[in-house]
Amino acid sequence: MTMLDRTPSRELQEHLWVFPMDYPIKLIGLAGTELHVAVVEILVKHFPEFDGDSIQVQPSRTGKYHSLTAQLRFEELEQVHQLYADLAACPLIKTAL
Numbered sequence: 485m486t487m488l489d490r491t492p493s494r495e496l497q498e499h500l501w502v503f504p505m506d507y508p509i510k511l512i513g514l515a516g517t518e519l520h521v522a523v524v525e526i527l528v529k530h531f532p533e534f535d536g537d538s539i540q541v542q543p544s545r546t547g548k549y550h551s552l553t554a555q556l557r558f559e560e561l562e563q564v565h566q567l568y569a570d571l572a573a574c575p576l577i578k579t580a581l
Contacts, residue, residue: 512579
């Protein structure tokens with residue numbers, strides 16, 4: 485029996501990333517306009533050309549949560565770390581994948 489490695493794959497694979505790269509980011513939080521507005525604000529901070537209307541929203545089965553998916557183009561690894569730091573600091577976002 486093998487132990488499962490619980491390290492996020494993002495951290496395990498960073499050495500394989502080639503920049504610039506397109507990356508789909510998925511964020512999960514409580515359903516509502518506040519979540520969408522907060523996510524767009526963070527993404528535009530890091531990607532000034534980002535179009536908030538391009539975010540795909542998928543409600544959970546119960547409708548309590550929304551999953552927001554955005555396609556981003558990262559130019560360097562530091563940009564990834566800065567974005568995830570801001571996403572983690574947002575209380576409306578429960579999970580960032």
